[in-house]
Amino acid sequence: MSSDQHSSAAFFAAVSKDLMQPGEAGLTFDLVAKEAIEVVPACDHCAFSLRTR
Amino acid sequence: MSTVASSSPSARRWDELQHTLQQGPCVDAVWADDTYLAKDLAHDPRWPQWSPRVAAQGAGSVLAIRLASPDETLGALNMYADRANAFTADDVDLALIYASHAADAMSTAKLLTGLRIAVKSRHHIGIAQGILMLRYDLSQEQAFDTLRRYSSQTNIKIRDLAELVIETRGLPDLEILERGDPTRDHDADLPDSSAQESTSTG
Numbered sequence: 713m714s715s716d717q718h719s720s721a722a723f724f725a726a727v728s729k730d731l732m733q734p735g736e737a738g739l740t741f742d743l744v745a746k747e748a749i750e751v752v753p754a755c756d757h758c759a760f761s762l763r764t765r
Numbered sequence: 766m767s768t769v770a771s772s773s774p775s776a777r778r779w780d781e782l783q784h785t786l787q788q789g790p791c792v793d794a795v796w797a798d799d800t801y802l803a804k805d806l807a808h809d810p811r812w813p814q815w816s817p818r819v820a821a822q823g824a825g826s827v828l829a830i831r832l833a834s835p836d837e838t839l840g841a842l843n844m845y846a847d848r849a850n851a852f853t854a855d856d857v858d859l860a861l862i863y864a865s866h867a868a869d870a871m872s873t874a875k876l877l878t879g880l881r882i883a884v885k886s887r888h889h890i891g892i893a894q895g896i897l898m899l900r901y902d903l904s905q906e907q908a909f910d911t912l913r914r915y916s917s918q919t920n921i922k923i924r925d926l927a928e929l930v931i932e933t934r935g936l937p938d939l940e941i942l943e944r945g946d947p948t949r950d951h952d953a954d955l956p957d958s959s960a961q962e963s964t965s966t967g
Binding site for chain 2 (some may be wrong): 728735738742745751759760762
């Protein structure tokens, strides 16, 4: 595993840990939408739509 | 589908417009293919009603990714960029990995939320059972059976009925429930015939 791969793995491990933190549906949805902007450089806005049926 | 989270009012508006029009990459990501990238919304012919409207409002490009657990499709994550051709191949890769982690977190959170509600409901049902046992001299099983029968007759979820029993310290009157006014004096209440029937089966 290269150092780039190592740092990517560490980065996403931290992201995953952050996303697991709330442990409640509504708060997790909010966090997912907000953190997407930090993770994906091109992303300026993010929304999550839930399937309801 | 419904938009439940957004990082900005614009993102919420663009998502909600897809649900209203029933077209757009978010809708397709849930019901058709997993991932949609629209590099230039002003010139994308796939969603003829939606794309021009959001492009006019400042959306340049969009990447929509289905989020799913092993058991179900949760929804779609929709990433918008202000300019056209914003998403590179690296951005798409990062977004796909992120979406995978997001789906795991959402699935876990949904499960935990459901379990918390279930535990709380069971606790309330237990209290309601205790109230009925004391008030009407019923066994634990008879008290639960009474709750179940009332729930069935009134089409009120058993957890909501349990909260009513806790609030009123007795069985709500069926006629009052039908009129939507559960507040009244229950001092003279006795278990109805369904509770009496349950005695014979208990």
